[in-house]
Amino acid sequence: MSDNNLNSQTSNLTSIKGGEFLIKDTSAQDIFIPEDWSEEQVMIAEMCHDFLKQNVDPNLTRIDEQEEGLMPSLLDKAGELGLLGMSVPEEYNGIGKDFVTSMLTTEILGAGHSFAVALSAHTGIGTLPILYYGNEEQKKKYVSKLATGEWKGCYCLTEPSAGSDANSGKTKAVLSADGKHYILNGQKMWITNAGFADIFTVFAKIDDDKNLSAFIVEKGFEGLSLNAEEHKMGIKGSSTRQVFFNDCKVPVENLLSTRENGFKIAVNILNLGRIKLGGAAIGASKAVISTAVNYANEREQFGRPISKYGAIKYKLAEQAIRTYASEAATYRASQNIEDATNAYISGGMDAAQAKLKGTEQFAIEAAIIKVHASEVLDYVTDEGVQIYGGMGYSAEAPMDRAYRDARINRIFEGTNEINRMLSVDMMLKRAMKGELDLMGPAQKVAGELMSIPDFGAAEEGMFVKEHKYISGFKKAILMTAGAAVQKLMQSLSKEQEVIMYLADMLIELYVSESVLLRVEKLVGKIGEAAAAEKVAMAKVYIFDAAQRIHTAGRNALNTFADGDERRMMLMGLKRFTKTDEFNTTEARRIIAAKLIGANKYCY
Numbered sequence: 366m367s368d369n370n371l372n373s374q375t376s377n378l379t380s381i382k383g384g385e386f387l388i389k390d391t392s393a394q395d396i397f398i399p400e401d402w403s404e405e406q407v408m409i410a411e412m413c414h415d416f417l418k419q420n421v422d423p424n425l426t427r428i429d430e431q432e433e434g435l436m437p438s439l440l441d442k443a444g445e446l447g448l449l450g451m452s453v454p455e456e457y458n459g460i461g462k463d464f465v466t467s468m469l470t471t472e473i474l475g476a477g478h479s480f481a482v483a484l485s486a487h488t489g490i491g492t493l494p495i496l497y498y499g500n501e502e503q504k505k506k507y508v509s510k511l512a513t514g515e516w517k518g519c520y521c522l523t524e525p526s527a528g529s530d531a532n533s534g535k536t537k538a539v540l541s542a543d544g545k546h547y548i549l550n551g552q553k554m555w556i557t558n559a560g561f562a563d564i565f566t567v568f569a570k571i572d573d574d575k576n577l578s579a580f581i582v583e584k585g586f587e588g589l590s591l592n593a594e595e596h597k598m599g600i601k602g603s604s605t606r607q608v609f610f611n612d613c614k615v616p617v618e619n620l621l622s623t624r625e626n627g628f629k630i631a632v633n634i635l636n637l638g639r640i641k642l643g644g645a646a647i648g649a650s651k652a653v654i655s656t657a658v659n660y661a662n663e664r665e666q667f668g669r670p671i672s673k674y675g676a677i678k679y680k681l682a683e684q685a686i687r688t689y690a691s692e693a694a695t696y697r698a699s700q701n702i703e704d705a706t707n708a709y710i711s712g713g714m715d716a717a718q719a720k721l722k723g724t725e726q727f728a729i730e731a732a733i734i735k736v737h738a739s740e741v742l743d744y745v746t747d748e749g750v751q752i753y754g755g756m757g758y759s760a761e762a763p764m765d766r767a768y769r770d771a772r773i774n775r776i777f778e779g780t781n782e783i784n785r786m787l788s789v790d791m792m793l794k795r796a797m798k799g800e801l802d803l804m805g806p807a808q809k810v811a812g813e814l815m816s817i818p819d820f821g822a823a824e825e826g827m828f829v830k831e832h833k834y835i836s837g838f839k840k841a842i843l844m845t846a847g848a849a850v851q852k853l854m855q856s857l858s859k860e861q862e863v864i865m866y867l868a869d870m871l872i873e874l875y876v877s878e879s880v881l882l883r884v885e886k887l888v889g890k891i892g893e894a895a896a897a898e899k900v901a902m903a904k905v906y907i908f909d910a911a912q913r914i915h916t917a918g919r920n921a922l923n924t925f926a927d928g929d930e931r932r933m934m935l936m937g938l939k940r941f942t943k944t945d946e947f948n949t950t951e952a953r954r955i956i957a958a959k960l961i962g963a964n965k966y967c968y
Contacts, residue, residue: 444514475645479602491518588613
């Protein structure tokens with residue numbers, strides 16, 4: 366079946382295709398929100414919380430000291446509970462849950478510091494390449510043991526001279542004279558779980574191939590060796606080593622997928638890794654906020670807890686607002702991926718292929734979520750240190766580990782700069798292929814610049830204003846991106862600053878719309894009064910996002926436009942990002958009061 370037919374089927378089962386959030390409106394009823402968790406999903410979340418509380422939290426120092434055998438034993442315990450095989454089909458010893466449920470476990474366990482890194486690497490890049498691209502024999506042999514934790518997995522892509530440019534790797538594979546083995550030679554670095562892994566998914570070029578191929582390499586294969594553990598700024602308990610292949614003999618049947626398909630495997634697995642990293646970052650953010658609220662309630666200055674002071678209330682509220690909004694975007698996209706996957710399966714596609722295709726469909730959103738959630742976590746931990754004051758800088762207090770561990774997430778799974786550029790590049794490429802109609806809406810917005818603004822009577826309704834703001838954000842992006850493409854043409858790809866500004870606008874739009882839809886759906890379920898704090902969070906986020914979008918758009922337009930054209934577009938930008946005045950201080954106080962009363966992240 367052709368991709369076009371499958372895309373049309375996906376469109377029937379989901380309200381929107383990947384990237385279409387820029388040009389189409391989404392109904393609040395069409396998205397999944399975390400307030401919709403089923404009873405079974407809540408039980409799984411509680412099991413994950415309990416696992417961390419009993420096995421990880423009491424042992425964080427031992428984990429960071431890389432006590433011999435401790436991390437593998439924790440993964441073993443997680444395997445016994447089924448946490449390593451959540452998204453693996455039952456026929457390979459997995460639990461076989463849907464994508465949204467696997468995201469939930471990723472989020473909760475994301476609060477586990479270095480353990481979360483080891484688990485994510487094992488269940489994601491360590492297992493999924495074989496699950497999605499392996500043949501039946503490979504899946505039975507390897508995935509069945511990876512799903513239970515009997516074997517641990519890792520993923521060998523990065524090289525000293527090949528980071529973001531993965532396909533430029535120099536590791537080579539040559540077929541042996543008898544045709545029974547590939548002989549691997551090369552070096553990989555920053556390999557998570559390498560110190561205790563049993564299975565290495567290794568990327569190398571066969572002979573003088575242009576593209577990478579992938580191989581399944583077992584720990585015991587002759588010619589595989591490891592460097593000592595790397596000393597890192599954070600995630601100290603995560604095993605990170607260089608891996609060397611010196612005439613390493615790999616049976617020909619351990620070629621994963623087909624020759625030169627390795628780069629595609631790497632790209633598709635990274636799409637999954639990006640949204641999963643976003644989920645883990647949200648879990649970590651919630652844990653840090655709980656710790657910060659608890660400290661703010663206990664720490665007294667000038668005769669009362671510091672949580673009573675407005676400056677601290679602002680920080681706690683802003684931590685919660687950004688986390689809640691990022692979570693809304695993450696689960697919106699997760700359900701979109703699940704729906705797209707089901708549509709491909711309904712169209713006759715193999716389940717493993719459908720999962721890859723579903724994730725690929727929402728690769729733009731995955732990149733956006735990776736960037737946003739990792740930067741939210743950095744904000745949350747930074748302000749967590751500040752709330753702790755001097756104790757925040759002490760290695761004896763919990764913010765030290767949280768602050769250092771958070772920093773890697775803006776580098777993992779492709780740097781945030783790469784992901785920003787990817788989000789815009791993928792959007793424009795889909796438009797050029799005719800998969801997304803950006804040109805029509807962009808021309809319509811350009812025409813609107815020449816028209817008189819509509820000052821008609823204001824509509825009634827709870828979220829009417831906010832929906833109007835979101836519509837304006839979309840117009841601001843279409844205008845700015847359309848002008849950039851028209852003005853810069855082929856040179857746009859070299860204007861990285863402009864692409865970064867456009868990406869920031871896209872990110873703020875997607876997250877703003879997601880948090881609005883989440884809260885709108887929630888109000889429909891429980892009423893405005895019961896959702897008051899969450900309504901406040903959505904309104905504050907959107908109000909501030911308008912200014913961020915305006916600033917990014919202004920910077921972009923000032924880069925490539927001039928004269929009357931620039932003046933006209935800057936006026937349009939101002940119109941499209943205009944919001945009514947709103948008392949964010951009062952809203953943040955409402956949000957903070959709920960947090961302080963609960964003494965934890967409670968949203």
